Amino acid sequence: MDLLHGFGGQLLLGAVSTVELAAASLVVGTLFGALGCWMQLSGSRVMRGIGYLYAAVIRGVPDLLVVFAIYFGGSLTLASLTGRYVEINTFVAGVVALALSFGAYAAEIARGALLSVPQSQREAARSLGLNRAQALWTVVLPQAARIALAPFGNQSIVLLKQTSIVSIVGADELMRKAAEASGATREPFTMYLAAACIYLVLTGLATLCLEWSERRASRAFGS
């Protein structure tokens, strides 16, 4: 890696952190999304209100603002709880912020997918003697998952790119490594271009995975 003045390895390490950050945010974000969707479809008005408010607020503000709010607000909360100044872990703050953002979109996707499964499917499952949980798990969810796959995958790719903003509060991922390498070599264009190429490979691989799973998921429909 003579081209990158020995920083190639550092950038690759950064890419690994980026993937870890994205994977952790995806898992936590999906949980937030499931929770948000469950609240939005809940019978209680208060729960529905909170579920919709969550999605509406997060979707209306920039992710960077959410990252700042979690990072600085989280530091202050921890400080007031423990009584001394604590620096919050940037990886954790990043995962929480990115997951909050992803969850808001995931909730909308999940709600749309669940509602698009015809009511008759649920009724048919119930009339066959399945209880509510069984009907949801074996009849409604498999059909909804197929509908949600494409938008969910696209949002995951957005998430992968959005991990870059966590570098602003100092999380040690690809963007951060590129910034450090730029400072050390005084070749910011080379370093950011290298980072851009790595992101391109990551999003390209994610797109291929998504296309493959979409093909697999649509296969059963034909038979």
Add this chain to the structure above:
Amino acid sequence: MVGASRVTRVRQLTMFDFSLVWTVLPTLGKGALLTLKLTALIVMLGTLLAFPVALCRNARSRTLRVAANAYVMFFRGTPSLVQVFLLYYGASQFQAIQHSVLWPVLRDPFWCVLIALGLNSASYTGKTLAAALAAVPRSLREAAFSLGLSRIQAFWTVDLPLAVRAALPAFGNEIILTCKATSLASTVTLLDLTGTARLLTSETYAPYEVFLSAGLVYLAINYSLMFATRRLEALLDHSR
């Protein structure tokens, strides 16, 4: 001790201070003006550039198609933050640029954000527009030709109006995404809404109040934008 005084401040500020929201709102308003200005200019630049991108993507020439696809792939496949940094920090690497007429523009963070996010927006809008243009039924164009319209006339009076109307919902979404993306301006020293909020936080040590206020301003802007684009869609929709 700095640390000790900071802790006392922290303790004093654990309660949510509503009066602080009113104090910071005027300053945040100034930041919001820059956010709005950037959003408007980026959307304009992005829309303007979306037309050549869309035409190249649908062009008969293979070279043009490959070039447009590569452009769209780069801007959609990499984070906007890399694009902004590549232009703002990257340009300084080259002596040739520093001595050229471009330098006053590329040295200015405002122009860098505008150009980087404008190019980014053009890739998204261009892709939508290309798909919308390709979806215009052939029969409509043939009907236009048979009425004696030239290719250019048919494009302007038949293809484009239909494509624009079809692309409008996605375009409205793109405006809101652009407004949110302008928050990246704060990473290259600009005092937009996010940048101002960050500055106010370091001055007041009150992240809850400041970021909540900034969030409310963003919500007001974005939901107004959403309302406006929905109205525009309804106005242009003659089928109803």
